[in-house]
Amino acid sequence: MTWLHSISRAINAAAEKILFVIGAAICIILFAQVFFRYAGASLGWSEEVSRHLLVAITFLGGTVAYKRASFIGLKGFGHRLGPVIQQAIVIGLQLLTLACFGLIAWFGAAYTVKAAEHTSSSLQIPMAIPFSVIPAASVIFVIHVLADIARTLERKKS
Numbered sequence: 499m500t501w502l503h504s505i506s507r508a509i510n511a512a513a514e515k516i517l518f519v520i521g522a523a524i525c526i527i528l529f530a531q532v533f534f535r536y537a538g539a540s541l542g543w544s545e546e547v548s549r550h551l552l553v554a555i556t557f558l559g560g561t562v563a564y565k566r567a568s569f570i571g572l573k574g575f576g577h578r579l580g581p582v583i584q585q586a587i588v589i590g591l592q593l594l595t596l597a598c599f600g601l602i603a604w605f606g607a608a609y610t611v612k613a614a615e616h617t618s619s620s621l622q623i624p625m626a627i628p629f630s631v632i633p634a635a636s637v638i639f640v641i642h643v644l645a646d647i648a649r650t651l652e653r654k655k656s
Contacts, residue, residue: 500645500652502641502644502645502648503645503648503649506642506645510562513558513562513638517558520551520554520555524551524555527541527544527547531544542620543620543621545620546621547621550618553628553631554628554631557632557636558638561635561638564639564642585650589647589650589651592643592646593647595643596643600636602632602636603633603636606636610630610632611626613626613629
């Protein structure tokens with residue numbers, strides 16, 4: 499196993515732990531919101547925080563789903579064309595995926611920098627903070643895809 503695979507696995511393990519904490523936080527915040535609204539005092543910040551955390555779960559959860567290979571795949575696409583063609587198709591798809599997430603990381607970082615000028619409505623924090631999950635998750639995707647490409651090329655040598 500190469501160093502890239504080790505980094506990819508370590509990042510995935512950390513992302514899974516972060517997802518658990520974020521999920522628990524959303525549950526607690528929404529429960530508190532319902533409780534306080536029933537008591538007559540609404541928490542004005544709870545909906546905004548929950549929304550930002552839900553976006554973070556979506557992007558980080560996507561990285562974990564990719565790492566676990568939980569997305570719909572095209573494994574059988576070139577199966578009848580032989581192992582060489584199938585491997586070329588897999589590498590081609592991985593390179594397209596790498597380009598896609600590279601672009602998302604690039605434009606996500608640019609958007610995050612632009613969002614630093616704006617503040618959120620109830621928390622009054624720079625919008626760059628919640629938007630930073632987009633380029634961060636995209637970089638994680640890039641690392642996972644690079645590890646997959648390395649694994650595919652290692653199989654080709656075998």
